[in-house]
Amino acid sequence: ETGVTQSPTHLIKTRGQQVTLRCSSQSGHNTVSWYQQALGQGPQFIFQYYREEENGRGNFPPRFSGLQFPNYSSELNVNALELDDSALYLCASSFDWQPYNEQFFGPGTRLTVL
């Protein structure tokens, strides 16, 4: 059974650019959640996708957007990058959106914005 994978591992962008991060969910999982973890902080919930529909959103501006594909993999897109967007971006997949189903986390994508 393949776990949650994310690509790329590291990424360097400049302010104002756009970035796309990718996440492959674990087999059998239809829900993907995205989190931003700034240095020295706990992860912050960005949004969740369940069966290709957004199923909840945290306190992030609209320039953070996402997609979930029919195979339940997911993308996180960030437009007009700001320096404060530098962080580790984690995705987690789960059997469905219910919190009693464990969220399995990928290793993350480290984004640096210069």
Next chain:
Amino acid sequence: AQSVTQPDIHITVSEGASLELRCNYSYGATPYLFWYVQSPGQGLQLLLKYFSGDTLVQGIKGFEAEFKRSQSSFNLRKPSVHWSDAAEYFCAVAPTNAGGTSYGKLTFGQGTILTVHP
């Protein structure tokens, strides 16, 4: 305001000593409660969770946690720490509404870094 607090940013213990990591939450209804561990370069791994029932919860790697409603706390414990336990530990909650329904969004504390001395 709703929040999760881990009062200790950094804890150092000797190998073989006992461990307790503190977590307090501030929510109207009792949320679902979790502890995760994050090792350098790794994603988060679930140690244990509490939804209802027995307030003492057993998890993986010899960890346990106790839910105390009166104190709004969910502290993580381990009787004897191993060097491999050195990592960062996060308490997390999934808020519930008055009917006990939660929508899976996890809110994390700031984390506690555990250092283990030989």
